[in-house]
Amino acid sequence: MFLGIDIGSSSSKAVIINAQLKILGKAVFNTGAGTQGPEKAVGAAFREAGISGEKIKFSVVTGYGRMTYDKADKQITEITCHARGAAHMIPSARTVIDIGGQDAKVIRLDKDGKVENFVMNEKCAAGTGRFLEVMARILDCSIGNLSSLSENASEEIIISNTCTVFAESEVISQLSSGAKRENVAQGAHKAVAKRVAGLGSRIGLAPDVVMTGGVALNKGVVAALEKETGQKITVVENPQIIGAIGAALYAWETASKLS
Amino acid sequence: MDKNISSKQILNDMISRHYKEALEAKKSGERVAWATSIVPQELLETMDIKVVYPENHAAVLGARKDAPAFLRNAENNGYSNDLCSYARVNIGYANLKESAAGNIPMPDFIFCCNNICNTVIKWYENLAREMRIPMILIDTPFNHTFDVPGHSVKYIREQFNHAIGQLEQITGKKFDHDRFKEVMKISAETARWWKKATALAAAQPSPFNGFDLFNYMAVIVCMRGKQEGLDLFKLWAEELQGKIDRGEGPWKDQPEKYRVMWDGIACWPHLADTSKILRKNGINLITSTYPDSWTIVYDSDDLDAMARAYSSNYANRNLAYGAGNIVQIVKDFSLDGIIYHSNRSCKLMDFRQYEVQRQVQEQTGVASVIFDGDQTDPGAFSLAQYETRIQALMEMMEQRRNERLSRR
Numbered sequence: 121m122f123l124g125i126d127i128g129s130s131s132s133k134a135v136i137i138n139a140q141l142k143i144l145g146k147a148v149f150n151t152g153a154g155t156q157g158p159e160k161a162v163g164a165a166f167r168e169a170g171i172s173g174e175k176i177k178f179s180v181v182t183g184y185g186r187m188t189y190d191k192a193d194k195q196i197t198e199i200t201c202h203a204r205g206a207a208h209m210i211p212s213a214r215t216v217i218d219i220g221g222q223d224a225k226v227i228r229l230d231k232d233g234k235v236e237n238f239v240m241n242e243k244c245a246a247g248t249g250r251f252l253e254v255m256a257r258i259l260d261c262s263i264g265n266l267s268s269l270s271e272n273a274s275e276e277i278i279i280s281n282t283c284t285v286f287a288e289s290e291v292i293s294q295l296s297s298g299a300k301r302e303n304v305a306q307g308a309h310k311a312v313a314k315r316v317a318g319l320g321s322r323i324g325l326a327p328d329v330v331m332t333g334g335v336a337l338n339k340g341v342v343a344a345l346e347k348e349t350g351q352k353i354t355v356v357e358n359p360q361i362i363g364a365i366g367a368a369l370y371a372w373e374t375a376s377k378l379s
Numbered sequence: 380m381d382k383n384i385s386s387k388q389i390l391n392d393m394i395s396r397h398y399k400e401a402l403e404a405k406k407s408g409e410r411v412a413w414a415t416s417i418v419p420q421e422l423l424e425t426m427d428i429k430v431v432y433p434e435n436h437a438a439v440l441g442a443r444k445d446a447p448a449f450l451r452n453a454e455n456n457g458y459s460n461d462l463c464s465y466a467r468v469n470i471g472y473a474n475l476k477e478s479a480a481g482n483i484p485m486p487d488f489i490f491c492c493n494n495i496c497n498t499v500i501k502w503y504e505n506l507a508r509e510m511r512i513p514m515i516l517i518d519t520p521f522n523h524t525f526d527v528p529g530h531s532v533k534y535i536r537e538q539f540n541h542a543i544g545q546l547e548q549i550t551g552k553k554f555d556h557d558r559f560k561e562v563m564k565i566s567a568e569t570a571r572w573w574k575k576a577t578a579l580a581a582a583q584p585s586p587f588n589g590f591d592l593f594n595y596m597a598v599i600v601c602m603r604g605k606q607e608g609l610d611l612f613k614l615w616a617e618e619l620q621g622k623i624d625r626g627e628g629p630w631k632d633q634p635e636k637y638r639v640m641w642d643g644i645a646c647w648p649h650l651a652d653t654s655k656i657l658r659k660n661g662i663n664l665i666t667s668t669y670p671d672s673w674t675i676v677y678d679s680d681d682l683d684a685m686a687r688a689y690s691s692n693y694a695n696r697n698l699a700y701g702a703g704n705i706v707q708i709v710k711d712f713s714l715d716g717i718i719y720h721s722n723r724s725c726k727l728m729d730f731r732q733y734e735v736q737r738q739v740q741e742q743t744g745v746a747s748v749i750f751d752g753d754q755t756d757p758g759a760f761s762l763a764q765y766e767t768r769i770q771a772l773m774e775m776m777e778q779r780r781n782e783r784l785s786r787r
């Protein structure tokens with residue numbers, strides 16, 4: 121068995137696969153680096169797979185918290201792992217858009233699914249999950265409900281500030297001058313999409329474009345991204361665990377090379 | 380030069396002497412100039428004027444982690460946080476005049492050349508005005524054509540002549556044209572040896588040790604017109620050749636796995652961290668666009684050639700040159716990758732970075748990565764983000780190498 125762990129800034133994910141690359145266990149915990157999240161995710165994945173730690177031949181950790189996690193055999197960046205995971209799930213993928221809690225990245229893959237080039241957002245929360253969290257808080261709605269809220273939008277609202285702090289006050293003043301919450305929610309999705317589409321156009325979005333990461337669960341963002349980029353975007357099944365799947369695949373590959 | 384002393388020791392000694400002498404000269408009533416990093420220093424050297432280079436001084440303060448107080452001072456006085464951090468450090472220093480990391484004398488005049496960027500014009504105009512001192516400007520128009528056009532050469536040459544008159548007026552001394560020829564000769568020769576030494580990095584494994592380049596750069600900036608500078612580069616080249624002959628790589632305890640170039644200025648406040656992470660991944664930084672920036676080579680006694688040389692700096696030339704230059708570097712140094720520093724300070728260098736990266740990638744297929752940072756403002760850099768990008772670069776280089784090997 122092979123274990124992949126992805127420790128992000130706001131969530132921890134673990135995936136266990138067997139030598140036939142079948143997923144036996146998977147788990148997501150909504151706390152990330154510096155918390156008990158990674159332990160809990162790994163524990164839950166073990167329980168789902170119905171195995172214990174000794175059965176693991178090799179493990180790989182990825183994500184923002186990979187440097188400080190010392191229980192894995194190897195660490196690999198989230199860029200390489202997301203690419204691997206996405207290409208495994210959707211072999212025709214040539215572009216991967218991953219929006220996580222504190223960063224957004226666009227990765228170009230070659231025909232073998234290997235990383236050709238990538239861009240990440242500048243150190244700024246614009247275009248990331250954090251931006252959406254801030255917006256959800258102002259709108260007094262859970263992050264999970266932001267998408268359904270935006271479905272009832274009736275009018276286009278533009279959030280022009282890219283800086284999250286500025287955008288926050290911009291939205292507050294829009295709300296206080298009567299803007300509808302639904303419209304603001306949609307505006308927030310569009311703001312993220314604009315930003316990420318901008319990143320993408322720097323290296324070019326070659327089809328098929330695949331989206332991974334927790335924000336891919338938000339239909340509003342995906343729709344806005346399709347509109348911004350003019351491309352069809354395929355959301356991978358279980359987008360949150362794609363990085364961990366990639367890590368598990370590398371664990372399997374490394375172990376096969378070693379033996 | 381004593382053969383038992385290494386060029387590195389001489390280098391450090393030279394730089395501290397450079398600053399000490401400038402301070403002493405000022406005390407004894409000599410005139411001191413502040414100048415931009417790629418000025419026609421030949422004119423100043425001929426007049427025997429002590430020069431300090433605020434960009435180098437700001438880099439020193441940055442590396443010794445003393446920049447924030449000066450950055451803040453400039454910002455408190457109304458300069459935007461978006462202004463180049465070299466400018467902010469220097470403007471703050473002109474105000475506070477004292478740093479534990481090293482001091483420079485206040486200038487009697489400014490000698491400015493905009494072949495590196497146009498930020499320097501307003502930065503120094505403001506200082507000259509506040510200090511009520513003269514400013515000499517050599518204006519080198521940006522070259523939209525591939526080569527420096529004839530009219531620019533003429534325009535710049537005439538400014539050299541005009542500057543000579545201004546210098547005579549400021550110092551009350553006559554300009555000695557014979558001495559000028561001599562200085563031109565030494566300067567061009569120093570530049571040739573700088574180029575020769577830095578080109579030795581192309582050997583495999585490279586004799587360069589990571590950030591060596593950034594250290595030796597101080598001398599090509601500050602002492603280009605001096606015999607000692609020339610001697611230093613000759614010695615350095617000799618040492619490097621020795622390492623090549625003995626087959627020595629950059630590190631004693633680990634082999635050179637990947638060879639990269641660094642585009643842009645170093646992150647001085649994070650120099651140790653940024654280089655440690657490269658080393659951890661087996662990445663050796665062997666070159667940048669800097670070797671060529673100071674390869675100011677021309678036939679002595681030819682003012683036109685000198686004008687052309689000063690206008691030919693990488694930063695002052697068009698996109699085709701910029702991308703072509705890096706493509707050539709990738710080939711000459713057998714690079715595996717490129718690290719582009721998207722430097723918050725330097726709009727000029729960032730402006731075309733993505734397009735240069737795209738063109739270079741298209742033409743060479745070499746792996747590359749862009750990271751965000753700043754040359755002297757420690758706050759505009761995230762170590763974790765840098766590390767992830769460098770590691771991802773390493774993984775891309777590894778993948779490409781494995782593919783190459785498996786194809787054989």
Ligand code: SF4
Binds near residue numbers: 497727728
């Ligand atoms: S860092 Fe860039 S903006 Fe600042 S002085 Fe140098 S060339 Fe000009």
